[in-house]
Amino acid sequence: xxxxxxxxxxxxxxxxxxxxxxxxxxxxxxxxxxxxxxxxxxxxxxxxxxxxxxxxxxxxxxxxxxxxxxxxxxxxxxxxxxxxxxxxxxxxxxxxxxxxxxxxxxxxxxxxxxxxxxxxxxxxxxxxxxxxxxxxxxxxxxxxxxxxxxxxxxxxxxxxxxxxxxxxxxxxxxxxxxxxxxxxxxxxxxxxxxxxxxxxxxxxxxxxxxxxxxxxxxx
Ligand code: DX5
Ligand code: ZN
Numbered sequence: 001x002x003x004x005x006x007x008x009x010x011x012x013x014x015x016x017x018x019x020x021x022x023x024x025x026x027x028x029x030x031x032x033x034x035x036x037x038x039x040x041x042x043x044x045x046x047x048x049x050x051x052x053x054x055x056x057x058x059x060x061x062x063x064x065x066x067x068x069x070x071x072x073x074x075x076x077x078x079x080x081x082x083x084x085x086x087x088x089x090x091x092x093x094x095x096x097x098x099x100x101x102x103x104x105x106x107x108x109x110x111x112x113x114x115x116x117x118x119x120x121x122x123x124x125x126x127x128x129x130x131x132x133x134x135x136x137x138x139x140x141x142x143x144x145x146x147x148x149x150x151x152x153x154x155x156x157x158x159x160x161x162x163x164x165x166x167x168x169x170x171x172x173x174x175x176x177x178x179x180x181x182x183x184x185x186x187x188x189x190x191x192x193x194x195x196x197x198x199x200x201x202x203x204x205x206x207x208x209x210x211x212x213x214x215x216x217x218x219x
Contacts, residue, residue, distance in 0.1 A: 003218045004030035004193040006064050006173070009055075010046060010144045011197030013205065017051070021058040024200060027210035028218075031064040031086070033175070033195045035144075036079075038069035041093055042142035049075065049082040056083030064133075064193075066114065066175065068141050069093065073100050080109045088112030088135050091124050101130040112173070116141060121155050128168035134159050136191075139176030144197035148177030153189050160190025183217045 007029050012020035021032055034052060039045040052065060062085035069075065072089045073096060079087055087104050091113055094100055104111040112133035113124050117140055124134065136155045139146040159172050174186045175195035183194055196217055203209045 001192055002030075003187060005200070005214050005217050006031035006033040006193055006195045007200040007210075007214075008033040008035055008144060008175075008195050008197035010035045011201040013201075016205075017055055018058040020201070020205070021055055023205070023207050024210050024214070025059040025061055026207045028214045029061060029200070029210075031062045031193065032059060033197075034063060034065045034084075036065060036067050036069060037142065040070045041090065042068045044142045049078045052079060052084060053082040062086060064088070064112075064173075064195075066112075066135065066195075067093070073103075076100060076103055077107065080104065080107045084109055086110040086112050086133055088114050088133060090141075091115050091127070092119060097127055098130065101127060105130075105132075114175075115155075117149055117152055121158050125162075125167075128162060128170065131168065131170050133171045133173055133193075135173045135175055135195075137176055138174055138178070138182070138186075141176075146177055148179070148182040150185075153185055156186060156189040156191055178217065180216045 007024045037044045037046040064086040065084040066088045087109050101111045110132040113131045114135035138148050138152045171192040173193040174191045178194045178196040179199045200213045
């Protein structure tokens with residue numbers, strides 16, 4: 001399976017967001033990961049659908065939008081019309097997961113599900129046949145630059161086993177604390193897509209540097 005990297009723009013320079021997205025795209029990024037936080041579901045505020053709409057023309061690669069918000073159903077339509085290609089919801093954030101995932105797909109978007117580190121894999125199991133993507137959080141959601149939680153790796157392995165057993169047809173994505181060392185663990189456990197904020201955007205703001213950062217994570 002192809003190894004894919006989704007740089008999280010949370011670690012980019014927000015004053016030069018379009019340019020940063022163009023640079024990581026030219027440097028070999030596969031998706032652009034967008035962290036949406038509402039100050040309620042997580043203790044941080046980031047960006048909304050207006051920014052998603054503005055950055056959409058900056059790159060042709062898929063926009064992978066990770067919603068860390070309460071009542072995500074209120075905004076599904078708007079995030080999709082703003083240009084999301086993947087829309088991922090936290091299982092803890094809504095009472096209507098089945099309806100929401102179906103709606104995302106009906107609107108022509110890929111549906112993703114994710115869970116906090118303390119949430120058990122059994123909580124997302126009923127939805128595995130309704131999603132195109134399962135995101136495993138390897139940090140407590142809210143901030144970039146945290147340390148990778150090794151005790152979450154079992155979830156990656158378990159999901160890989162589930163899909164081998166025919167329980168759904170989804171990509172496995174890992175988010176939080178991904179660097180050159182932890183990336184290897186994730187690939188070996190069955191991950192297809194790794195989100196990386198600090199590990200991609202560290203150092204000089206240039207295509208050459210971002211290319212090195214991305215290649216290190218893929219190798
Ligand atoms: C955390 C976000 C992550 C974050 C990853 O809540 O979901 O996407 O930006 O950042 P790093 O790669 O720095 O851990
Ligand atoms: Zn994220």
